[in-house]
Amino acid sequence: MSDKLILVLNCGSSSLKGALIDNHSGEVILSCLAEKLTTPDAYITFKYFEHPNVKPADRASWFNGRADGDKHEVSLSGNHDHTGAVQALLDELTTHNLQNLVKAIGHRVVHGGEKYSGSVVITDDVIATLEECIPLAPLHNPANLTGIRAAQSIFPELTNVGVFDTAFHQTMPEHAYTYAVPRELYRKYGFRRYGFHGTSFRYVAPAAAQILGKNVEDCALVIAHLGNGASVCAVKNGESKDTSMGVTPLEGLVMGTRSGDIDPSTCSFLAENAGMDVKAVTDLLNKKSGLLGISELSNDCRTIQEAADEGHAGAKLALEVMTYRLAKYIASMAVATDGIDALVFTGGIGENSNVVRSKTVGYLGFLGLTIDEKANDATRFGAAGIISEAGKTPAVLVVPTNEERMIAMDTGRLAGL
Secondary structure: OOOOEEEEEEEOOOOEEEEEEEOOOOOEEEEEEEEOOOOOOOEEEEEEOOOOOOOHHHHHHHHOOOOOOOEEEEEOOOOOOHHHHHHHHHHHHHHOOOHHHEEEEEEEEOOOOOOOOOOEEOOHHHHHHHHHOHHHOOOOHHHHHHHHHHHHHHOOOOEEEEEEOOHHHHHOOHHHHOOOOOHHHHHHHOOOOOOOOHHHHHHHHHHHHHHHOOOHHHOEEEEEEEOOOEEEEEEEOOEEEEEOOOOOOOOOOOOOOOOOOOOOOHHHHHHHHHOOOHHHHHHHHHHOOHHHHHHOOOOOHHHHHHHHHOOOHHHHHHHHHHHHHHHHHHHHHHHHHOOOOEEEEEHHHHHHOHHHHHHHHHOOHHHOOOOOHHHHHHOOOOOOEEOOOOOOOOEEEEOOOOHHHHHHHHHHHHOOO
16 A cells, blocks of 8 residues: 555535545545534544555554444544544544555535636635635535635645536636626626536546547547436537536536526516525525426435336436436537537446436437447446447447546645655
8 A cells, every 4th residue: 555645525514525545546445424514413434445455464453453344433422513523534544543644635626616727736825716716606615615624724734635626617618608698797706607527527538538449639528427416518629618517506407406407587486476585496496306306206316216117107207307308418518529429427327327328328319329238237336338339339338437536636646746
C-alpha cells in the first residue's frame, strides 16, 4: 500500500460520506458514512476493504482483524455535527495508525458557478467564491462548506482540494447554456444552465473511449448518469457540449423524487388552484415527484421494477415515463455531438438496471442503436462492456463510474503527490 493516502469527503446537510483512497492504486482502504448529523441520534459507520498490497500482518494491526466488508458503527451523540464526524474519522484512522499516511483531502463541491472550470486547491478566496455561489445551490454549497471547514479544523496541516460538479460543463457553448429570459438576469445573478454530475462524466468518458478502442478526443458520446439524481451529457472530443440539468439539478430527466422538465407556469397554477407558495411547490417538485410521485409507491427504481413486473399500474407508468423522457433527451444530445459513436450508461441505475437500458434503447432504433439482451443482462453489478448487437454502430456501453477516484486523482495532482 502507498504511504500517500487521499481522504475524499462528500458532505450533505445531515450526512458525510468519506473514502480513504490509495493515491497510487486507486483502491479504497476504508469508507465511512455519517448520518443524522445535527441530531442527538447522529452516528458514523466505517467499512473496511481488502487491499492487494496490504500484508495480512499489517491488516491485523490496522483493522484489528476486520475482514473485507466488515462495518463498525460509532455514536456521535457527544459531538453530532460535521466536525464531530470528521473528528471520529480521525480517531478511527489513529486507532489503526493510518492518520500520518493521509496527505491531502479532496472535497466534492456541487456548485462552482462560472468561476471554476477545473479542480482547485481551497484557499480563503475559493471559500469566498463558494459562499457567493450559495444562491445557485442553497441546499448543497452550505453543506460542502461545512465539510471543508471541518476538515481544515481537524486536519489543519493538510492541503484541501475542491472538485466541482459544475466544472466539466464550463465548455458548453453560450447557445447551450443560455436561457431565453432577459439577459439582465444572467448579468446580475448568473442565471444560466450549469449542469451537474460533471465529475462522473469526466471519469466515464475516457473509460468509454478506451472500450471503443479510441481516444476520447476523437469520440462523440452521449452519457446517461442514472441514479436517484439523473442527467445526460453530450461529450464531444472529451468536452461537455450540452447537458440536461440546468441552473439547479431539478431540470431535465425524471428522477427518483424530482420532476425534471415541467411547465414553468406550474408554480402559478398550483398557487392559484392548490394554495401553494413557492417553497411548497419547490419542495413538491424536488422531493415528492419523479418516480415517487407517478408511482405513489417509491423513489427506488428497484422497487418500481419489481412492482411493475407484478402489474402495479403506477409503477409501470413511472417506468415508461422515465425511459421515454430519457430516450428523448438522448436523441436531443445527438444534435450537440453531431452524431453518436456510443451511448453510455452509468450511475447506480444505469450500471445495474438492464430493464431501464432495454426500454430506453428500444425507443432509439431510428438512431441505429440496438441492444443485445444477453449482453445487457450480463453487464451489471460493476461489469463494463458493450451491450449493443455485435458489429452495430453506434455502440451502447455500460461503464461504472467512480467519482471518488476522480476526486482523489485531482487531489493528488494538485497536492503534488
